[in-house]
Amino acid sequence: MTEYKLWVNDPLIDEDTKRELASLHDEKELEDRFYRDLEFGTGGLRGVIGAGTNRMNRYTVAKATQGLAQFIKQQGERPSAVIAYDSRNQSPEFALEAALVLAGNGVKAYVFESLRPTPELSFAVRHLGAGGGIVITASHNPPEYNGYKVYGRDGGQLVPHDAERVLAEIHTVDTLARIQRMERGEAEAAGLLVWIGAEVDEAFVQAVAGVSLHPDVVRSVSDDFHVLYTPLHGAGNLSVRNVLGTIGFTHVHVVPEQELPDANFSTVKSPNPEEREAFTLALHMAKEVNADIIIGTDPDCDRMGAVVKDDRGQFVVLNGNQSGAIMAYYVLDSLKRQEKLPERGVLIKTIVTSEMGAVIAESYGVSVLNTLTGFKYIGEKMTEFEQSGQYQFLFGYEESYGYLAGNYCRDKDAVLASMLICEAAAYYKSQGKTLYDILQELYRQFGFFQEQLESRTLKGKDGIEKIAAIMDDWRQAPPAAVAGVSVVRVQDYLRGIDGLPAENVLKYTLSDDSWFCLRPSGTEPKIKTYFAVRGSTGEESAERLERLRSAVMSRIDQLP
Structure with a gap:
């Protein structure tokens, strides 16, 4: 109640927020909103949108950004950060609020002018040489949620030791009066708020397409190969289609009811490609377009799910471990056939991910490393190996539908995964096989x-x-x-x-x-x-x- 009264009486809190608070009478609801500050973990913030210290709102975003700005300024001269956001409620508003707090602290904010995939933010931090990044997203959480993910200068999500330093800075922001904020016009005029878009988009698409292993095969089968894609109302639509088109796919169909951004994800119970229900509309459409494969990406386009035909011609949803094993096999086998498999290659996975990918990698003489859950740890190892030369990163994945190949970013990328799984399907179709056939072959060879x-x-x-x-x-x-x-x-x-x-x-x-x-x-x-x-x-x-x-x-x- 002390925290509640502080908000109600704080002159820096806007009147709409105060009216929302005045309308609350349920004691449990008030307790949940104010019994703690919304926790800043290694993934940043995530919570239900609303008024209160334990909710996502412009004030919790501003407080976190003030701490982040102080952290970034300690990293060197000409501090800067990139900001991206997805299709969720208040994502553009939270992104702008973060940018204006950065600007108020003298940190240059590069902000995408509209929604973009999370992996493009990771890429953009590296591409623009920024000191960090922010993505406003709650991934595949329900519509009432939003979140705030923080990235370091390498383009990876903050790992614990850096997150703790940011959290220490956030703790110094004990009142809203400590938040330094600049108005939009002033920030733009000062060059501290810069809007970005097409140039970074094109560079990102080319970087992803550069990981392609068999674009020649894709082009050879493209006339008779159909991809059905659902972005689940999120940020993946344009990027996924651009990358698939770039490597040669000519028949990419999009589920029309789920093509456009929708903060309420009105056609699904949950915008999560891990769940078969998310593919209901796609499955109804699959026969109409003669789909060879169905793919779906979550709202911020860092997770990808795939649906393939089994030996009876029925569509089955692959889980994250199955898709990961197929893609790991496709990447490693292709590199070996092309005589490009490096001596010190490494596959990185998390401790809760299946051992199937590890067994496959070891059969190709590729080393395997395990990390804690969270792609930030895979990204951290990628940067470490890039600097030390100890290993050459080939593929990384986690069972929760996150995958990456290539060195262009430091986060799981559903744009890349969409390209890779479709390319693998096209490659094996040229041999008269489906991805389901390949999975059964892998089971027989390496164990069920x-x-x-x-x-x-x-x-x-x-x-x-x-x-x-x-x-x-x-x-x-x-x-x-x-x-x-x-x-x-x-x-x-x-x-x-x-x-x-x-x-x-x-x-x-x-x-x-x-x-x-x-x-x-x-x-x-x-x-x-x-x-x-x-x-x-x-x-x-x-x-x-x-x-x-x-x-x-x-x-x-x-x-x-």
Whole structure:
């Protein structure tokens, strides 16, 4: 209530916000809005839009940007940052607010004049030589959310040690009066607010297209190859189509109801290409356009999902591990056939991603590294290897539909992934095969890997406490066996093991090489549990996966 009254009485808070606060009478609602500041984690901010310290609004954005500006100014002379945003509610307004606070601090803000994919922001930071970047997005969260992701000078999302430095600067902003802000006209006249667009767009498209491995094959089959694409009302539409056209695809169809930006994502329950429901309209349209492959990107276009035909001609949704394994195989096999596979090549994946891609990489003599969950850690390793020369980055991915090849940016890129998966489909079609055929070949060669993710959404203060209780329960009483299979290894990443930063993640490996992992989400009010098995047949894997899942979730759900 103290924080609430401070906002109501602060002359720097606008009248619309004060009216919103005056209309609130539910005690739990007030508590949730003001019991803490919206948490600035390694991914920045993410929360429900609205008035309050624990909400996304112009004031929480301005406060975070004031801290970021102070951090950027410590990095060197002529400080600057790039800002991009997606199709969400208030994204343009939050982007402009961030730009004006940067300008008020003497930090030059390069701002895209309309929505752009998140990976283009990562590229633009590097392309323009900026000291950092901001993306206003909540990825695939529901419409009531927005967020604020922060990038370093290498184009990667901030990793913990830099995020902690930014957070320390944010903590110095103890009142709104400490925020330095310039009006738009003044910022433009001073050259501290610069609008960017076409030149960066073209450079980005060319950089992505430069990763293409078989544009000649794409052109040879393009007359008889049809891509069906849905941007799910987000930022990917133009970039994905431009890149596909650049490498030779001539039949790219877009789901018309989902083509244009829509902050409410009115045609889907969730704008998430990880979920089959997001492809409902595309699946209805697939026969009409004779689609060889269906692809979808999330609102900020950093995650890509693919749907392919199985051996009966029915469309099946690939999960992130399957798509990643196919693309890893396509990249490595193509490089080997072209005699371009480097001696010190490396594939990087996260600790909750399937081992299938790792096994494939090792069969080509490519090294494999694991990082914590979050593409920021993959990007960090890419920059490290670019500077040291220890490895040459070839492919990076995470099970949550994030993929990257090439060195042009430092974040997962659904524009690149769209190009790569469609190119792979065209390449194998030229050999009379589908991506489903390739996946079955990989299973027969490397083992039948199967994975599953179970999430429990627990909102509000009570939810945060419940998630903490679940993690404490498993940490303090680790099981000796699960579903009759003994546990042979427990990895508590909160201890900073395997040379990785400390993070609240628990991973349990069983004697049959299956594993499961518990992890609170860093961006949503969820606890996530990952499961993975490897069997000699698909049926065996499915049975073992269900036994493992059932046993673990039973314990989680029984906790009061």
